[in-house]
Amino acid sequence: SQTIHQWPATLVQPVGSPLSLECTVEGTSNPNLYWYRQAAGRGLQLLFYSVGIGQISSEVPQNLSASRPQDRQFILSSKKLLLSDSGFYLCAWSVFGYNEQFFGPGTRLTVL
């Protein structure tokens, strides 16, 4: 069966510090991968999606970036965090060409 992992589970970072969140999927190959952010009082917002290694599409311009160095690994990064980057970050996957999405446990990021 397929499993999706995210780490760390929680993170507290100062403004201006870098960020790296990791997501890995087990039990499937060539998945579509997604990063979402859920901010307090707002719905889930798609940040990035990837249909293959090195292929990243950005949905929202911001100081975040994403990379997919391996088939089942998706990384969300920032060089300098802002207060507004605080939120709950969720990684998801779907079978390539099919849109039922499955979510990971999330990372709670607090920027102080």
Place this chain on the structure above:
Amino acid sequence: KQEVTQIPAALSVPEGENLVLNCSFTDSAIYNLQWFRQDPGKGLTSLLLIQSSQREQTSGRLNASLDKSSGRSTLYIAASQPGDSATYLCSGAGSYQLTFGKGTKLSVIP
């Protein structure tokens, strides 16, 4: 641009009641509609997926319907239990992305 609205934002019911959660979307050209459950501080658990060609899906005490022409979906929960307490999210799928509503927070009172 797809917009998804969920009403009500919060709902409190006594245990054992049947209930309906509503979801509306503005663009009927969706690939599918997916219902999720989210417990506090946790990720999303997929409950039901309705393909654009389908009218409804059932899983246990849950039944979801889809009416593309009116831009509406409902999630029916039969014989509610305290363990059903959570936030329920619906999402409309475009080619790659899901557009989410803000959710309905359900509390089932023992």
